[in-house]
Amino acid sequence: MSSQTTSSTWVNTNHPTPAGRPPASQVGVVGWLRTNLFNGFFNSILTIITLIVAYFVVTGAVRWLFNAYWAPVWANRKLFAVGPYPVDQLWQPALVLFMVTLLFGLSAGRWGSFLRSLAIGLGALLGVLALLPLGTQAQLVMAVALGLLIVGFVIGLRVAIGSRWLVLAWLISMPVTAVLLKGGIDLQRIGITWSFAPFVNPGLYGGLMLTMILAVVGITLSFPLGVLLALGRRSKLPVIHYFSITYIEVIRGVPLITILFLAMAMLPLFLPKGWDSPSGLVRVLTAITLFSAAYLAENVRGGLQALPKGQYEAADALGLRGWHKLRFIILPQALTKVIPAMVGQFIGLFKDTSLAALVGLLELVGVARAVIQQPEWLGVPGGVAKEVYIFVAFVFFIFSFGMSFASRKLETRLGVGKR
Amino acid sequence: MPITLLDENGQAIATESTDGDGEFRFFDLPKEGASLTSSAPPPVIISEPQRQGFNFRGGMNLTPEFVALLLGLTIYTGAFIAEIVRAGINAVPHGQWEASRAVGLGTAATLRMIVLPQALRVIIPPLTSQYLNLVKNSSLAIAIGFPDLFYVGRIIVNQSGAEVQMILVVMATYLSFSLITSLFMNWYNRKVMIVER
Numbered sequence: 001m002s003s004q005t006t007s008s009t010w011v012n013t014n015h016p017t018p019a020g021r022p023p024a025s026q027v028g029v030v031g032w033l034r035t036n037l038f039n040g041f042f043n044s045i046l047t048i049i050t051l052i053v054a055y056f057v058v059t060g061a062v063r064w065l066f067n068a069y070w071a072p073v074w075a076n077r078k079l080f081a082v083g084p085y086p087v088d089q090l091w092q093p094a095l096v097l098f099m100v101t102l103l104f105g106l107s108a109g110r111w112g113s114f115l116r117s118l119a120i121g122l123g124a125l126l127g128v129l130a131l132l133p134l135g136t137q138a139q140l141v142m143a144v145a146l147g148l149l150i151v152g153f154v155i156g157l158r159v160a161i162g163s164r165w166l167v168l169a170w171l172i173s174m175p176v177t178a179v180l181l182k183g184g185i186d187l188q189r190i191g192i193t194w195s196f197a198p199f200v201n202p203g204l205y206g207g208l209m210l211t212m213i214l215a216v217v218g219i220t221l222s223f224p225l226g227v228l229l230a231l232g233r234r235s236k237l238p239v240i241h242y243f244s245i246t247y248i249e250v251i252r253g254v255p256l257i258t259i260l261f262l263a264m265a266m267l268p269l270f271l272p273k274g275w276d277s278p279s280g281l282v283r284v285l286t287a288i289t290l291f292s293a294a295y296l297a298e299n300v301r302g303g304l305q306a307l308p309k310g311q312y313e314a315a316d317a318l319g320l321r322g323w324h325k326l327r328f329i330i331l332p333q334a335l336t337k338v339i340p341a342m343v344g345q346f347i348g349l350f351k352d353t354s355l356a357a358l359v360g361l362l363e364l365v366g367v368a369r370a371v372i373q374q375p376e377w378l379g380v381p382g383g384v385a386k387e388v389y390i391f392v393a394f395v396f397f398i399f400s401f402g403m404s405f406a407s408r409k410l411e412t413r414l415g416v417g418k419r
Numbered sequence: 420m421p422i423t424l425l426d427e428n429g430q431a432i433a434t435e436s437t438d439g440d441g442e443f444r445f446f447d448l449p450k451e452g453a454s455l456t457s458s459a460p461p462p463v464i465i466s467e468p469q470r471q472g473f474n475f476r477g478g479m480n481l482t483p484e485f486v487a488l489l490l491g492l493t494i495y496t497g498a499f500i501a502e503i504v505r506a507g508i509n510a511v512p513h514g515q516w517e518a519s520r521a522v523g524l525g526t527a528a529t530l531r532m533i534v535l536p537q538a539l540r541v542i543i544p545p546l547t548s549q550y551l552n553l554v555k556n557s558s559l560a561i562a563i564g565f566p567d568l569f570y571v572g573r574i575i576v577n578q579s580g581a582e583v584q585m586i587l588v589v590m591a592t593y594l595s596f597s598l599i600t601s602l603f604m605n606w607y608n609r610k611v612m613i614v615e616r
Binding site for chain 2: 250252253254255256257258259261262265266269355357358
């Protein structure tokens with residue numbers, strides 16, 4: 001104690017003891033372990049039991065993974081990618097891939113945010129595929145796609161393309177994809193036939209390509225239908241109101257698989273006389289779209305209900321009517337609110353496309369079922385179902401995870417639930 | 420009935436007779452006798468489940484399809500419900516936990532008497548739709564060849580060709596299941612809802 005006392009002031013020259021470091025058991029790895037894993041008797045026991053179980057599960061899984069018989073997956077990589085698409089026309093799906101990666105790169109460069117992370121993921125995937133010894137042509141396709149992704153990204157960063165044009169390009173890319181995969185336009189009913197390659201039967205589309213087609217077309221078509229149904233359910237016109245309610249509740253009350261079978265059996269009955277029977281692809285797309293629209297309608301309705309009544313009244317006060325009120329005031333706010341819910345719905349739709357295998361489409365699961373039946377693998381002890389299904393599950397997981405990652409990023413950016 | 424065990428070369432190693440219950444047991448087998456084959460057809464035994472020692476013997480097995488369906492649906496839906504319950508518990512303000520601690524309740528009591536009753540209000544609506552999904556997902560049994568309603572429906576379609584009618588019947592059945600589940604959960608939801616003044 002060496003304080004100095006002068007006549008009027010007292011100065012404490014005794015510097016306070018600097019705060020010592022916390023004991024080693026409270027910080028760092030040990031401290032973290034103590035606070036999170038071993039804070040108490042029961043939690044310590046739980047941690048130890050969990051560790052033991054995790055050890056056995058992980059080592060068992062890793063051992064199985066390296067000893068599993070992956071030959072069926074590797075030998076059928078073309079089937080898993082595009083299905084039984086004719087081999088000498090594979091440049092057509094390749095062109096589609098180029099178009100999509102270029103557009104994706106442009107969008108990621110132009111709009112940024114979560115698309116950028118997704119583009120990095122897609123680029124990594126394409127890079128890995130280009131390095132795997134898939135076969136010279138396939139590797140070349142993947143490398144070119146990766147190149148186009150990067151080129152598109154750089155262009156999108158440098159050139160200010162109007163958002164409207166980019167959306168338009170995405171919308172146009174869908175019919176272009178249809179024409180490219182088909183090998184031309186085959187609309188005999190209205191007298192248009194044009195081809196640049198032999199026509200490919202839609203029954204020959206398959207694999208991941210078909211899964212993507214089902215998911216993307218289903219999402220795109222069910223969105224406007226879902227919004228219309230949601231608006232219809234809130235409509236004051238009784239016919240529209242009750243029709244929407246009946247439609248939504250019935251569709252939501254039955255399993256997708258029954259709707260798929262119903263579409264397979266009944267769709268031709270709804271077409272005018274003399275029309276060609278629609279392909280299985282069209283029937284499944286119709287079923288998935290109608291099914292998804294009902295669920296989407298409920299999501300959108302949630303957004304519409306969450307909107308304060310003042311917004312409607314303010315729009316009325318401004319003199320906006322009908323379509324303008326919807327387009328500029330209601331829908332932008334309502335849809336923004338429910339984006340996370342809708343993305344969840346889209347992930348569900350993506351996973352539901354696997355049901356198309358049950359009505360005979362050769363999408364990923366359909367290919368898996370076909371591969372398991374191949375005679376080459378009959379002699380394999382235990383069958384090859386485990387390996388094939390785990391591979392398919394892994395592919396589904398990658399894409400679902402990408403989408404849910406994007407949704408989480410979007411949620412943070414839009415600040416849903418934060419205001 | 421006499422039973423003979425042969426080795427790979429067809430040499431008889433041991434013989435034994437079945438007893439009244441159709442059971443038999445070989446004694447003094449050589450060590451290499453692991454891969455022996457029986458010369459006589461296995462005895463046909465019609466059995467009913469009987470408690471023997473620590474286990475049941477006889478009876479029937481569950482089919483792999485049924486177990487696969489049960490496990491698959493349970494694990495898949497369980498993951499979704501885990502997220503729903505987590506969201507529900509997160510929705511209870513932290514102050515409720517602290518207040519409960521302050522009045523001297525332990526963790527288990529807090530969870531049971533304070534947190535869960537409030538969380539249930541948030542949990543029930545999404546849980547309802549998850550259960551509805553479960554009912555509808557059970558139709559996926561057809562994918563693994565379990566003879567559920569839809570499977571039987573397909574057989575009837577194969578035999579009669581009345582595809583549209585059959586699918587409509589199946590749809591009506593699922594619709595009624597869904598509506599009943601929905602009604603029950605809505606009733607329960609009203610029960611746990613906050614009674615507002």
